Amino acid sequence: MARLILVLNPGSASKKLALYRDASLKLAAHAEYEDGKVVAELSGAVSERFPLPDGLDHVTEWFVGQARSAGVLKSREDIDAVVLRVVASGEAFRKHRVIDEHYERQLRTAYERSPLHLGPALAELDDVRKELPAAPVIGASDSAFHVTLPEVARRYAIPSGDAERRGLFRYGFHGLSLQSVVRDVRKRYGRMPARTVVCHLGSGASVTALKGGKSVDTSMGATPMEGLVMSTRSGDVDPGILLEMAAERSARQVENDLNHNAGLLALGGSGDIRELLKREQGGDKRAALALDVFAYRVRKYVGAYAAALGGLDLLVFTGTVGLRSFPMRERICADLGYLGIGLDKARNRRAGSGDEVGKPRRKPPVLVLECDEAAEMARTARDVLKDR
Secondary structure, X not given: OOOEEEEEEEOOOEEEEEEEEOOEEEEEEXXXXXXXXXXXEEEEOOOEEEEXXXXXXXXXXXXXXXXXXXXXXXXXXXXXXXXXXXXXXXXXXXXXXXXXXXXXXXXXXXXXXXHHHHHHHHHHHHHHHHHOOOOOEEEEEOOHHHHHOOHHHHOOOOOHHHHHHHOOXXXXXXXXXXXHHHHHHHHHHOOOOOEEEEEEEOOOEEEEEEEOOEEEEEOOOOOOOOOOOOOOOXXXXXXXXXXXHHOOOOHHHHHHHHHHOOHHHHHHOOOOHHHHHHHHHOOOHHHHHHHHHHHHHXXXXXXXXXHHHOOOOEEEEEHHHHHHOHHHHHHHHOOOHHHOOOEOHHHHHHOOOOEEOEOOOOOOOEEEOOOOXXXXXXXXXXXXXXXX
16 A cells, blocks of 8 residues: 655754655655745645745644645645654664654653754654654664674774763764665666765765775764764864863853854854855955865865775765755865866766766766655655554
């Protein structure tokens, strides 16, 4: 029997929604801030843009209403299941599963470590419980993809008692995006290259090393804060600096600053790469520095993971910035010639999803892809529901 599945992918500054009838996408929406206001773009049965005066708080209710207006949904009771992206640290969140009472308690405990993502997810869960009390809610783990990490990549060199007692290991994130990339690459090339590096670049950003399509290292760690400089997150920081910061304010305040007041925002005065590129063109040196630091960190991880893999057979750019920002792809790849990478400026400038942007006959190829997390989440929900 075909199932109608509502896909919810809430972020700190955006929300993606989709309605699937089994593998068939019926309606999708992406709501995000533009110039301080929330705008939702609807696609599928209808394609329109809507200003949302209530911000992100009532996007799901609005989306269900749009689905009914488009004839995709007769009533909310027709929704058979809801799948929610779960970005949480801990062994309990390394697999996809139904969110029961026990799992929900674990999520609320984990909120202390990943508030930036779990806050919106838990708020979404509360709304779903009220609006669709009969529908099972599946947690699609953003870390499940990284269960293949070897111990050499998973372990931190901290006292073993702390690591074991508190579950302080590298879990990695952006797993749903990576699942989508692997599926797409296999379809396009007929196989998965032996050594692939994937750059998922958006408000949150990460680089992942894949060996035969399996994760062997990734820049995000026990939390999504580690690794690259991001929109408002610091990325890698000397632990000694954190101790200095904690001497002046509480751990909660330090956590808030590292999640919300750091990254590109701290360096360049804006967490939006589009805005920073505009400011750079106007001569803003802070904006230029922020963009240079961002590109440098990505480039450094690409080089490190090429070394870890023993070479590079494919470089992939995905995520909003990876897909849409040709200037940042060019900036990142500028000094990767030693790996054989060279971008064709014309191809890079006009590239869309599925396009290679490297110079002809240069290896490794550089591929631009739009990840489809919604399709992966719907597929995950169907797999989990089969076992019920």
